[in-house]
Amino acid sequence: MKTIEVVAAIIHHDGKILATQRGYGDFKDGWEFPGGKMEAGETAEHAIVREIEEELNVEIRPEKLLHTVEYDYPNFHLTMHCFISVITKGTIELIEHEDAKWLKPDELDSIAWLPADVEVVEKLKIYLKEKNEL
Numbered sequence: 001m002k003t004i005e006v007v008a009a010i011i012h013h014d015g016k017i018l019a020t021q022r023g024y025g026d027f028k029d030g031w032e033f034p035g036g037k038m039e040a041g042e043t044a045e046h047a048i049v050r051e052i053e054e055e056l057n058v059e060i061r062p063e064k065l066l067h068t069v070e071y072d073y074p075n076f077h078l079t080m081h082c083f084i085s086v087i088t089k090g091t092i093e094l095i096e097h098e099d100a101k102w103l104k105p106d107e108l109d110s111i112a113w114l115p116a117d118v119e120v121v122e123k124l125k126i127y128l129k130e131k132n133e134l
């Protein structure tokens with residue numbers, strides 16, 4: 001099975017977490033962390049900054065690799081590096097997504113995450129609990 005390597009940003013701002021809704025493809029309408037596929041020769045940190053600028057037109061700084069999830073979808077294996085990130089410049093614009101929500105920590109279970117993200121959300125809840133934000 002082919003593997004795709006993806007980076008995702010868990011954007012943490014004013015005590016909330018950004019979730020974005022896919023506007024196209026097999027997982028249309030599913031909720032995810034914004035991001036996308038790494039390019040050849042690129043570091044994960046570079047890839048996440050590039051993807052977020054392309055998708056949301058903001059500059060971010062990845063602060064911590066929270067988790068790398070490995071997940072088998074029917075047609076491919078996903079390796080996804082998820083970075084807790086902060087916005088350093090700009091205001092979010094939805095260039096590719098159909099919707100976005102800022103979730104309070106206790107609202108993280110209120111949306112239908114993509115299958116691979118469920119494990120990431122569990123790790124995120126542990127991280128937020130350790131910071132006394134949940």
Ligand SMILES: Nc1nc2c([nH]c(=O)n2[C@@H]2O[C@H](COP(=O)(O)OP(=O)(O)OP(=O)(O)O)[C@@H](O)[C@H]2O)c(=O)[nH]1
Pocket residue numbers: 006007008025027031032033034035036037078080114115116117
């Ligand atoms: N960005 C992102 N992708 C995720 C998440 N969870 C998850 O399973 N994925 C999967 O990882 C892949 C991300 O690649 P992508 O965003 O470049 O997907 P795409 O195929 O729509 O992009 P493309 O059309 O530009 O190639 C998709 O298959 C997507 O379903 C997530 O939280 N964020």
